[in-house]
Each structure stands twice: as structure tokens, then as C-alpha cells.
Amino acid sequence: MPKTSERQSVLTSVDPHPQTGYFEVPGPYGLKGSTWSFQDRRGKIRTKTDSKYGRAFARDVQLAARAAGVVKIPKGTGVTVSAIYGFARPARTRNVDPCVRPDADKLGRALLDALTGIAYHDDGQVVALSIRKIYTPQMRVRVLVMAVPR
Secondary structure: OOOHHHHHHHHHHOOOOOOEEEEEEEOOOOOOOOEEEEEOOOOOEEEEEOOOOHHHHHHHHHHHHHHOOOOOEOOOOOEEEEEEEEEOOOOOOOOOOOOOOOOHHHHHHHHHHHHEOOOEOOHHHEEEEEEEEEEOOOOEEEEEEEEOOO
């Protein structure tokens, strides 16, 4: 058994950044696609988006992150976000990976916007983003959020 001082140094060096969170969210996924503005009959400016599940996905991401105990990373600290999106395999495909729509960048933007205010103060804190699309039996996204060590 290590001496007390050795044991303490091991314990303090295990996880210097406890601001790490992992959670899963079932599909369908929201996208951050195109938006357009127009003037309605009363003269008010309205904005629409082409995302069918955007609001519901954002709500589900926020609920899952809170339930998993994700802690908001302080301002001035960099953040890395990794996400693996699972899609059902079509009956007729020879592709190993789902190299079809939705685009990975639109999936990532929707996820980052949903995590703003929950995992970090602003998505400008994100210094690294990894998005992967794979075929899985269940449609779900697995998300890992970590503070960047200083």
C-alpha cells in the first residue's frame, strides 16, 4: 500500500477537471438548418426554420444533460464536445457509414445551441467538436462534454 502522501497525490491527479458530462438522448434529432424572415399580415417580422424537431430536440438535450448532472463550465474555460449520432440502417445500402442527410454540421450546431446555458455559458467556449454518424439498432445521440485542461 502506498504511503499517505503518495496516495493523496494519486487521488488529486485522477481528475483535475471534474466538469465532465456524458448523456444520451433518443431521436429524432433536431437540425440547425436554414432560417428565413418575412413580414406577416400585421407587419410583424417573423422568422421560420426548416427544422421539424428542433425545439423538441433542444428540450430533450437540456433535460438529459441536467438529469446526468452536467455542470456548467465557467466562462473563460475551453470546452470539447463529442457526439455520436445513431441512425437506423436502411434496408438497401452498401455503405458502412451513413454518408447521407442530415449533414453533420447541422446536427452539431443544433446540439451546441441546445447545450448553451446548460453545459457552458456560450458556444464560443467550444474549442473542439467531434460529430460522428453511425448505424445503430436504436436512434440516439451519445454526448460527452469536457472542460479543456489549462
